[in-house]
Each structure stands twice: as C-alpha cells, then as structure tokens.
Amino acid sequence: MTNTTRQHPHQATKLPLTESKNHLEIKNLSITYHTKKILENISMMIPRHSITAIIGPSGCGKSSFLSCINRLIDLTPKTQFSGEIYFNQHPVLNTKSDLILLRKKIGTIFQKPNPFPMSIKKNIQIALKEHGTKDSKELDRITRQVLQDVGLYDEVSDRLNDSALHLSGGQQQRLCIARAIALQPELLLMDEPCSALDPISINIIENLITRLSKQYTILIVTHNLAQARRISSSTAVFWPTNGIGELIEYGATEQIFEQPKNQITADYIRGYRA
Amino acid sequence: MMGLGFSILSGGLTLACMILPILILTSEQTFRSISKAHRQGSEALALSKFTTLFQVYLPCAIPALTAGFILGLGRATAETAALIFTSGYVDRMPDSVMDSGRALSIHIYDLTMNVPGGSNNAYGTALLMIIILLITNSSINWLTQRWNHNLTAQND
Numbered sequence: 001m002t003n004t005t006r007q008h009p010h011q012a013t014k015l016p017l018t019e020s021k022n023h024l025e026i027k028n029l030s031i032t033y034h035t036k037k038i039l040e041n042i043s044m045m046i047p048r049h050s051i052t053a054i055i056g057p058s059g060c061g062k063s064s065f066l067s068c069i070n071r072l073i074d075l076t077p078k079t080q081f082s083g084e085i086y087f088n089q090h091p092v093l094n095t096k097s098d099l100i101l102l103r104k105k106i107g108t109i110f111q112k113p114n115p116f117p118m119s120i121k122k123n124i125q126i127a128l129k130e131h132g133t134k135d136s137k138e139l140d141r142i143t144r145q146v147l148q149d150v151g152l153y154d155e156v157s158d159r160l161n162d163s164a165l166h167l168s169g170g171q172q173q174r175l176c177i178a179r180a181i182a183l184q185p186e187l188l189l190m191d192e193p194c195s196a197l198d199p200i201s202i203n204i205i206e207n208l209i210t211r212l213s214k215q216y217t218i219l220i221v222t223h224n225l226a227q228a229r230r231i232s233s234s235t236a237v238f239w240p241t242n243g244i245g246e247l248i249e250y251g252a253t254e255q256i257f258e259q260p261k262n263q264i265t266a267d268y269i270r271g272y273r274a
Numbered sequence: 275m276m277g278l279g280f281s282i283l284s285g286g287l288t289l290a291c292m293i294l295p296i297l298i299l300t301s302e303q304t305f306r307s308i309s310k311a312h313r314q315g316s317e318a319l320a321l322s323k324f325t326t327l328f329q330v331y332l333p334c335a336i337p338a339l340t341a342g343f344i345l346g347l348g349r350a351t352a353e354t355a356a357l358i359f360t361s362g363y364v365d366r367m368p369d370s371v372m373d374s375g376r377a378l379s380i381h382i383y384d385l386t387m388n389v390p391g392g393s394n395n396a397y398g399t400a401l402l403m404i405i406i407l408l409i410t411n412s413s414i415n416w417l418t419q420r421w422n423h424n425l426t427a428q429n430d
Contacts, residue, residue, distance in 0.1 A: 075317060104320055108318035110314060114314070116330050118333060
C-alpha cells in the first residue's frame with residue numbers, strides 16, 4: 001500500500017482538524033441494499049493528492065462505494081451501511097455529520113455530464129452563491145479561474161451566458177469539473193467520468209485529472225483499464241464474489257498491472273475475465 | 275353554499291376545481307420526468323431544496339407546466355353547464371367578482387338556444403373566443419420560448 005506521509009502546509013483546511021497522513025480512510029465498509037449485500041468489508045487508505053483508480057466488472061459495487069463517501073447514497077432508500085469512513089479524520093458515516101460541509105469538501109463528477117439547464121456562468125455560480133459568495137466581482141473571478149483550471153475558458157469566454165447544454169459532451173464534463181472545484185473541495189470523486197465521451201475529449205479530461213491531482217485527492221471509477229494504468233498512482237480491484245463486491249487487490253498501479261498478486265486480478269487485466 | 279351565491283367568483287372557483295386534476299397530473303408527470311442526474315448533481319453541490327426546486331427543476335419543467343396550463347385554460351374556457359349554476363347568466367355588466375355574470379361560452383349557448391335569430395351574434399362571439407384563445411396560447415408559447423430559448427436544445 002502506498003501510505004506515504006506527505007505534508008502540505010498550504011492545503012490548510014478550514015475544518016478544525018489535524019493533518020492526517022491519509023486523506024480518506026475506509027474501514028470494513030459493507031453496504032446492504034434491501035436485504036442483499038452489495039459490498040463487503042472494504043478497507044482502503046487513500047493518501048493526499050493521489051489518484052486512486054477503482055476497477056472491476058459492472059455490478060461489483062464501485063459506484064455505491066463512491067456514493068458512500070459523499071453520502072449521496074442517502075438518496076437511495078433502503079440502503080444500509082456498516083463500517084467506518086474517515087475523511088480528514090472526521091467520521092462520514094455518522095448521522096450527525098454535516099452533509100453540506102462534507103459535500104462542499106468532496107466534489108463529485110458523474111458518468112454522464114450533468115450541467116444544469118442554465119448558462120455556463122450560472123452553472124458555476126449557483127453553488128457559490130448558495131454557499132455564501134455574494135460579491136459579483138468575486139463570483140466572476142472564481143468562474144474565470146475554475147474555467148481556466150479545466151482549460152475551458154478560451155473555448156467559452158465569449159459565450160458565458162449561453163446555455164451549458166449547447167456545449168459538447170467533453171466540454172460539459174469539464175464544466176461539471178469546474179463547477180465542482182469552484183467550491184474548493186479537497187477530494188474529487190469521479191464515477192466513470194469519461195465513459196460517455198469521445199477519444200479526444202477523454203484525452204483532454206485525463207490530462208486535466210493528472211493536473212488536478214496536484215491540488216486534490218482523486219478517486220476515479222473506470223472501466224477503462226488502460227486509463228487506470230495511465231493516470232492513477234494506486235489501483236483498487238473490486239470483484240463480485242457470489243454477487244457481493246469485495247476488494248480483492250489494492251496497491252500501487254504499477255504493481256497491480258505488472259505483478260498482480262491475485263489470480264483474478266491477473267486474468268482480469270489481461271482480459272481473460274469480464 | 276359558501277354564501278357566494280351566483281357570482282363570477284364561485285364560477286371561477288368551480289372551474290379551478292375542474293381543471294385542477296389536469297394541472298396536478300401534468301405537473302406531477304413533469305417533475306417525475308426530470309432526470310435523476312440533476313437531483314444528484316444538485317445534492318453533490320449541497321444545494322438546498324429551495325434552490326434545487328426554483329433554479330434547477332423549474333426551468334426544466336416550465337415547458338411542460340405551460341402545456342398543462344394551456345390544456346386547463348382551454349378546458350375552462352369551453353365550460354358552460356357548470357357555470358350556468360355558479361356564475362349565472364345575466365347579460366349585464368357585472369359590478370364585482372361577487373356579482374353574477376356570463377361567460378362567453380354561456381353567451382354563445384344562450385344566443386343560439388334562447389334568442390331567435392341570435393346565430394350571427396353567436397358566431398361572432400365564437401370567433402372572439404377563438405381569437406382570445408389564440409392570443410393567450412401564442413403569447414404563453416412565446417414567453418416560454420423566450421425563457422428557454424437557450425435551454426431546450428440538445429436537452430437529452
């Protein structure tokens with residue numbers, strides 16, 4: 001496991017927390033939907049400013065796993081979870097945890113780009129306004145900044161007031177990333193962010209993700225093994241055993257792809273199993 | 275019953291009750307059909323329910339809500355029988371909403387059924403009604419298109 005201790009004094013969080021060596025700690029997480037168990041006993045330690053790829057076949061609970069971290073799983077009725085998740089050493093799976101703060105600190109990018117049906121500018125500013133940024137100059141400055149960060153500014157600077165739905169799929173996805181990072185999160189969860197995009201857009205987004213990892217901790221679910229290998233520093237392999245998702249191997253990406261310890265992993269990355 | 279007697283107000287309330295199912299049905303369908311992606315996106319950004327409803331859902335829903343509204347409007351304008359017994363059908367200028375008065379549809383009915391040689395005036399009234407409906411429908415249509423002119427395209 002890559003539990004490297006890295007200190008980033010500039011990454012001072014507003015939360016009253018001590019800097020932990022792991023940004024996100026998941027301990028013995030299990031998820032049950034209705035009566036069916038979908039994930040069992042997942043434990044992962046995710047260091048700051050790393051890209052962790054989560055790979056595995058469909059239906060092994062990867063997306064449910066992500067939605068536990070930002071508690072979007074609360075939207076799915078009849079789901080129960082056990083175990084613990086600590087984000088900045090704060091318990092996440094606690095009924096008392098502050099969901100608004102949690103979701104501000106954890107940005108989420110979905111599989112299908114989902115910009116709101118409003119202008120590009122408003123897409124970014126809606127959440128900023130909601131969370132207390134009122135000054136219009138400041139709003140415009142942040143909008144410009146995040147659009148530059150995702151490399152979209154030059155493409156859309158002359159039509160910020162046009163509908164976001166007029167953008168191409170790749171541009172929409174970058175807008176969604178910009179929208180997420182405008183809230184200055186620390187962790188970005190990406191649920192197959194490239195699966196609905198064309199190869200050129202995928203390339204742009206991958207470069208963007210690599211750049212973003214200097215500032216954010218990134219957790220990315222992907223079906224694209226080559227992509228996991230290209231961009232991630234560590235990889236987690238989820239596998240459904242008797243329909244229940246388990247973490248069968250977790251380690252440095254290089255090791256997982258060059259010398260997998262688990263036979264299923266070895267077969268999966270060579271394409272023998274799907 | 276509620277002490278309203280024959281009045282335009284009671285007629286209006288009756289029509290409101292009659293078109294309510296249409297409005298409820300279309301509104302419910304509309305809000306249900308709004309993509310789950312918007313809800314997730316909004317939750318992920320920790321937007322409040324208020325902001326989500328008014329700034330995310332409503333812009334998506336406006337075209338369908340307007341369609342429901344126009345359907346209801348058409349239904350209400352065409353209504354005759356219910357109005358005879360609620361707003362009455364005196365043909366003088368009403369003083370207030372509490373006064374009795376006659377709707378255009380009742381006017382047409384009265385002219386054709388009870389007034390000898392009233393057909394021409396009835397046709398005239400019908401034409402007026404069609405023009406009013408055309409104007410309201412097209413102006414509502416124009417308004418929604420203006421609100422949504424940059425939002426509807428590529429909205430899959």
